[in-house]
Amino acid sequence: MSRLEIDADVLVLGGGPAGTWAALAAARAGARVVLADKGYCGTSGPTASGGNNLWNVPPGPARERSVQARFEDGGRLSEPAWMYRVLEETHHRVDELAGADHRFPSGDDGREVRTSLQVPEYMRRMRRRVHRAGVTILDHSPALELLTTGDGIVSGAAGLQRQNGYAPWSVRAGAVVVATGGCAFLSGSFGTNVDTGDGLLMAAEVGASFSGMEFSTAYALAPAWSGHSKGLMMQFATYYDADGRTLGDGGFSARGAAMAHLAAGRPVYARLDRARPDIRAAMRTSQPNYFLPLDKAGIDPFTQKYPVRAVLEGTVRGTGGIRVAGTDCADRRPAGRRRAPSSDSCRSTPCRCDAATGAARRVCRTA
Numbered sequence: 001m002s003r004l005e006i007d008a009d010v011l012v013l014g015g016g017p018a019g020t021w022a023a024l025a026a027a028r029a030g031a032r033v034v035l036a037d038k039g040y041c042g043t044s045g046p047t048a049s050g051g052n053n054l055w056n057v058p059p060g061p062a063r064e065r066s067v068q069a070r071f072e073d074g075g076r077l078s079e080p081a082w083m084y085r086v087l088e089e090t091h092h093r094v095d096e097l098a099g100a101d102h103r104f105p106s107g108d109d110g111r112e113v114r115t116s117l118q119v120p121e122y123m124r125r126m127r128r129r130v131h132r133a134g135v136t137i138l139d140h141s142p143a144l145e146l147l148t149t150g151d152g153i154v155s156g157a158a159g160l161q162r163q164n165g166y167a168p169w170s171v172r173a174g175a176v177v178v179a180t181g182g183c184a185f186l187s188g189s190f191g192t193n194v195d196t197g198d199g200l201l202m203a204a205e206v207g208a209s210f211s212g213m214e215f216s217t218a219y220a221l222a223p224a225w226s227g228h229s230k231g232l233m234m235q236f237a238t239y240y241d242a243d244g245r246t247l248g249d250g251g252f253s254a255r256g257a258a259m260a261h262l263a264a265g266r267p268v269y270a271r272l273d274r275a276r277p278d279i280r281a282a283m284r285t286s287q288p289n290y291f292l293p294l295d296k297a298g299i300d301p302f303t304q305k306y307p308v309r310a311v312l313e314g315t316v317r318g319t320g321g322i323r324v325a326g327t328d329c330a331d332r333r334p335a336g337r338r339r340a341p342s343s344d345s346c347r348s349t350p351c352r353c354d355a356a357t358g359a360a361r362r363v364c365r366t367a
């Protein structure tokens with residue numbers, strides 16, 4: 001059992017999409033980077049476990065319409081500037097992935113459809129890219145606390161090496177990126193076993209503030225014996241009660257009716273009968289994991305009903321997190337306030353949007 005102590009320019013906590021993209025960007029800028037993950041970077045977390053649909057809309061009128069539609073859907077509470085930023089970032093990174101030979105599925109016309117990722121392959125490649133960029137990866141090394149200087153400025157983190165007799169590690173760094181995902185605390189939701197809110201807690205301990213937590217999709221629907229709560233599938237669902245009566249109008253808008261029914265202790269069934277026959281194969285290709293438990297049970301979800309349950313996703317679908325304070329991801333609070341008991345030393349850039357490409361990330365920096 002040996003203690004590990006490293007000095008770095010940038011320490012990234014978490015090796016999901018946000019962490020790996022952040023590490024890559026820092027290494028490309030010439031920084032000495034360490035990335036520590038609780039699990040094995042490249043296989044850990046909800047993105048690495050599933051298939052991801054991407055909000056990837058090219059610049060132009062379609063992007064304008066998409067942002068406007070989401071702005072309206074969100075009761076005009078969201079910030080279009082951030083949506084444009086996430087869209088732009090996602091678009092660039094998907095282009096970069098395509099340039100790095102990532103394979104996207106083809107549409108009927110034979111052209112690539114860049115709106116979903118086969119993420120086990122995506123994250124495997126991200127790990128390789130991070131490694132090749134010279135980043136030191138600490139696998140199975142959960143961070144337990146952020147380190148601070150005497151005046152409360154974040155200066156690194158410390159944790160344990162699970163595969164080295166739980167020996168302690170510590171990294172002193174000029175900047176710490178907290179990319180440890182949201183919190184679905186041990187709910188069994190697909191791939192979220194590692195998302196126990198550690199980074200949020202560590203940030204809170206050094207005085208970070210939070211925003212948008214209340215707007216996260218706390219619960220989602222999954223087949224009753226599965227933890228795979230793919231929201232996109234459910235836009236094609238019609239929901240039924242135990243007597244076969246339809247709940248709500250179907251699709252996303254009926255989710256509330258289905259949830260209310262479940263909350264009252266009554267069973268709810270779904271059938272993906274709103275999916276046109278011509279897109280069913282594409283649904284299977286883009287989200288194969290969703291169909292596995294249904295196939296094993298001998299259920300054709302397009303023609304047969306299956307029971308669903310509500311699964312806690314907490315803040316994993318990422319609208320809430322450490323408070324973002326500026327477009328450059330820096331905290332603008334006056335220096336004099338940084339010594340407050342609940343230290344303001346944590347400058348934060350949380351995600352306002354889901355971004356399987358890691359377009360959003362969370363950062364705590366030193367001054």
Ligand SMILES: Cc1cc2nc3c(=O)[nH]c(=O)nc-3n(C[C@H](O)[C@H](O)[C@H](O)COP(=O)(O)OP(=O)(O)OC[C@H]3O[C@@H](n4cnc5c(N)ncnc54)[C@H](O)[C@@H]3O)c2cc1C
Pocket residue numbers: 013014015016017018019036037038039040041044045046047048050051052053054055141142143144179180181182189190192194195196198199227228229230231232313316317318354355356357358
């Ligand atoms: C069922 C489901 C379906 C989804 N579908 C989509 C979709 O189709 N499209 C989409 O864009 N988004 C989707 N999302 C959301 C998406 O998965 C998240 O937005 C994304 O994974 C966030 O990436 P991240 O890197 O911030 O965090 P994560 O992917 O959660 O990664 C966090 C990483 O931090 C590590 N970690 C945690 N604690 C510590 C610690 N203490 N020390 C060190 N490392 C730690 C974990 O091991 C993990 O590797 C879905 C989520 C769920 C649950």
